[in-house]
Amino acid sequence: MTHQVRAVVARGKGAPVSLETIIVPDPGPGEALVKIEACGVCHTDLHYREGGINDDFPFLLGHEAAGVVESVGEGVTDVAPGDFVVLNWRAVCGQCRACLRGRPWYCFATHNAKQKMTLASTGQELSPALGIGAFAEKTLVAAGQCTKVDRAASAAAVGLLGCGVMAGIGAAINTGNVGRGDSVAVIGCGGVGAAAVAGAKLAGAAKVIAVDIDDRKLATAGRLGATHTVNSRTSDAVEAIRELTGGFGADVVIEAVGRPETYQQAFYARDLAGTVVLVGVPTPEMKLELPLIDVFGRGGSLKSSWYGDCLPSRDFPMLVDLYLQGRLDLDAFVTETIALDEVEKAFERMHHGDVLRSVVVL
Structure with a gap:
């Protein structure tokens, strides 16, 4: 049939x-x-x-x-x-x-x-x-x-x-291993980035900094748990994130755009031994150039997040339960x-x- x-x-x-x-x-x-x-x-x-x-x-x-x-x-x-x-x-x-x-x-x-x-x-x-x-x-x-x-x-x-919401939440919780008291910056606050903000809040981050060029998206990020917002059209994103984190940079920076420029911002906006998570999807022709001494000298982790590194059988029911409890x-x-x-x-x-x-x- x-x-x-x-x-x-x-x-x-x-x-x-x-x-x-x-x-x-x-x-x-x-x-x-x-x-x-x-x-x-x-x-x-x-x-x-x-x-x-x-x-x-x-x-x-x-x-x-x-x-x-x-x-x-x-x-x-x-x-x-x-x-x-x-x-x-x-x-x-x-x-x-x-x-x-x-x-x-x-x-x-x-x-x-x-x-x-x-x-x-x-x-x-x-x-x-x-x-x-x-x-x-x-x-x-x-x-x-x-x-x-x-x-x-x-x-x-x-x-x-x-897809998108799991990718963002998982980028924070699964890939970035955001923990209680961490500082987190999310660059790009479309659907995936906004979900990363929500994921960082769920994980107990003390400070969640949302970065975008659209004030409407920043307002949504604020409703989902961002403690600070930065419009990178009018402010230097790296300097703003450092200023909001005592001059050090964020423990975890999630790049949800998928462009070389924003990845470089994420790289330099993290603290020493901090983590960068790439969840934005680049196009095949994009290239990234970074001084190798900076990659070595800053330490930490440079990660890519595939589908928020999720396991659907584990993560979907848990997140739906949190949704029904009013926590997500x-x-x-x-x-x-x-x-x-x-x-x-x-x-x-x-x-x-x-x-x-x-x-x-x-």
Whole structure:
């Protein structure tokens, strides 16, 4: 049996997305069919549309999603029909060298559904964004991409854990190892950076300094836990961070932009033996130049954060519980809710910095 559903598809590089009818097969071994309730509009979806990931068009966009498992294939035991789940793009294999060493958050062989979803009009196979493809009424994923969470949670809010919010929170808690009393600076306060601010607050940081060139984003960072804000359009970010930390620099600096200039700011804005975490995603042509003596002389750690170094089975339920307890304001990340046919307009608002997240609600 197959399912005909509506979905948002990018047919070609730079072309506006379109609402299409697609064919979703029943789940095979190790797969799950999920009825989508909500899916955030992430910059990564725009990168797919622009051909910035690869050229495997047409793409089925959407990946920050929550929904209900409708059916599962043979051998699936971790989730069952009726489970409310957040989707993830790290379905750990359990067999690679990272998993076998007890570090599944670095899994090098994450997997997706084996069967392909197709365009109803032509039968052409679709490439689902990050192996998910959730701007759709239903999608087919590997069962390991489904993490069961408390049904009491808002799908629009907790679906964002599927990518950007988890990346930011995890950059602070998992990668940066922010501890009680630490000073933390976050450079770039879009969706991921704002989540890093929230993560630093959760971890007990004494001082959280938000840096951006947009006062609207800084205001949001303040609501999420920043104790200080710096507009780097009008102030020197490095000097401001040092001034706010007794002249020393922050214990942890999280770079959530992904540019050489902001990475250099992060590098020089940390204390001696401090930590820099890169969670912003650079483009392939970007180069970084630093005096090697400064890398040696400042000590500490230079880290990259992949998906917030998260383990969905561990982190998603915990963060959803904190959300339900009122200790993590995931609702603050939802700027607006939109319909499935409004994704292209959401991309435009994203370009202008008007939203933290637009969320498609089905």
